[in-house]
Amino acid sequence: DGGGDGDGDGGDDLNVGTSENIKVLVRIRPILGHETSNGRSAGKVVQRLDQGQLEVRGEESRHKLTCKFDAVFGDESIQEDIYRHVSDCAVAVVEGFNATVFAYGQTGSGKTHTMFGPPGHVQSLAYGSSPNEESGVIPRAIMQIFQLAGELKHSKVSIYCSFVQIYNEQLFDMLRDPDRASPLEVHEDPKDGILVE
Structure with missing residues (x-):
């Protein structure tokens, strides 16, 4: 309720x-x-x-x-409380809109726990575990987006996502560069707007 x-x-x-x-x-x-x-x-x-x-x-x-x-x-x-308030973003994505969920705070403030879940949780999901009450915003959103996309009968759906981190005023790709070795560059294109490379 x-x-x-x-x-x-x-x-x-x-x-x-x-x-x-x-x-x-x-x-x-x-x-x-x-x-x-x-x-x-x-x-x-x-x-x-x-x-x-x-x-x-x-x-x-x-x-x-x-x-x-x-x-x-x-x-x-609990994690469900948080996700309940951002789950409309997942619905908007499936409807063709862009959405961003942005976690901000100092080191140790709980960003990773809120976004992913407890340590090791995402890795267990990658190896076949099902999301549960400890799952953070990102695993829940992924599950909801694919569930909603699967319910579309007459549409082809392509899903793209980025995982970036701003650290010491630099942008890093969390999937390709989890150790933050190579900062990304931000460019502005007159046609496409802001691009991150």
């Missing part, structure tokens, strides 16, 4: 593509074991207030900043 009932899923009324071209979703990850010292937690600096707001607290609790987003997912959120 969802719909802003405080269950941590961010609500169902904020699906991507309904009225805005760009949506900003925030996922707050839980505090990890190594981030505590002497059995004491460092405390939550960022806290979800409701489906679209979070609060950032300074060192002293009286310093607070409230921020609004299209959806905010608390540290108890």
Whole structure:
């Protein structure tokens, strides 16, 4: 169900593509074991207030900043909660539109977990495992796109995708160059627009 009932899923009324071209979703990850010292937690600096707001607290609790987003997912959120809000992108792709899901954050903030799943999960999928509740946005999107494309009766479908990473202001192909040895070049073409080579 969802719909802003405080269950941590961010609500169902904020699906991507309904009225805005760009949506900003925030996922707050839980505090990890190594981030505590002497059995004491460092405390939550960022806290979800409701489906679209979070609060950032300074060192002293009286310093607070409230921020609004299209959806905010608390540290108890699951992969399905996130995918529910971006799954319209997969539908749009099958309908012939371009779509981008962009994960941004500092190292260790949970981008890879949200996009792919836990360590080793994508590799297990490549060797025949089925997607499950741990699957991130990318495996779920791939599965949904191929499922929807397979349901088209009178259409031929070609699917192209890119996996790029921006690292230290350089662009890298994550499939051909996972070690980030050769940055890609960005060009602008009058006919085709922005091209990455």
